[in-house]
Amino acid sequence: DIQVTQSPSSLSASVGDRVTITCRASQTIADYLNWYQHKPGKAPKVLIYAVSFLQSGVPSRFSGTGSGTDFTLTISSLQPEDFATYYCQQSYSTPHTFGQGTKLEIK
Amino acid sequence: QVQLQESGPGLVKPSGTLSLTCAVSGGFINSSHWWTWVRQPPGKGLEWIGEIYHSGSTNYNPSLQSRATISIGKSMAQFSLKLTSVTAADTAVYYCARNEGPVQQLDYWGQGTLVTVSS
Numbered sequence: 001d002i003q004v005t006q007s008p009s010s011l012s013a014s015v016g017d018r019v020t021i022t023c024r025a026s027q028t029i030a031d032y033l034n035w036y037q038h039k040p041g042k043a044p045k046v047l048i049y050a051v052s053f054l055q056s057g058v059p060s061r062f063s064g065t066g067s068g069t070d071f072t073l074t075i076s077s078l079q080p081e082d083f084a085t086y087y088c089q090q091s092y093s094t095p096h097t098f099g100q101g102t103k104l105e106i107k
Numbered sequence: 108q109v110q111l112q113e114s115g116p117g118l119v120k121p122s123g124t125l126s127l128t129c130a131v132s133g134g135f136i137n138s139s140h141w142w143t144w145v146r147q148p149p150g151k152g153l154e155w156i157g158e159i160y161h162s163g164s165t166n167y168n169p170s171l172q173s174r175a176t177i178s179i180g181k182s183m184a185q186f187s188l189k190l191t192s193v194t195a196a197d198t199a200v201y202y203c204a205r206n207e208g209p210v211q212q213l214d215y216w217g218q219g220t221l222v223t224v225s226s
Contacts, residue, residue, distance in 0.1 A: 034212040043216035050210040091211040095168040098153040
């Protein structure tokens, strides 16, 4: 199985901050890397697919970069509604493993 | 607009079988999509369980040690998950979702249903 490691596991930030979350795969996964936002009691929501493509309806303050094994999700200016847990997921090979999550909290 | 809705018992006894159904509306299971089950144990992260294509092809997470079976209903408007020999470790919110596109991101999700394994 491909392991996916996210960092940090938690992050405290303020509204307006720029935030970066990283994801590292245990082997190359080309561009098969997706990012999800998950809020308590809600379904996860895809933000970014194929490393850098913004899902329809997602604000442009979210962006993704990376290649091979190393990837990042950046939120350029945090908004109150962005406080949530974020997961990366590799879909290069099954099982389509998720990272362990990054909980983004208000400072 | 595609909508997914999970249903099934919220309580299952240890060593029993967990059975959930995902009803799909606004779309068809026999379209060119895979359909996925994901779960989240309390206080933990997301775990990919497995997926099915309308042809019946399936892929499963080996961590479930062959306990999971995903199938499509005859109406082609729902798909199901069965998980046998459950333990407390299988207590989780279970989500169904649709795969989309060449990288198979999960673009539509159900709201999730909590299943508790307890006697």
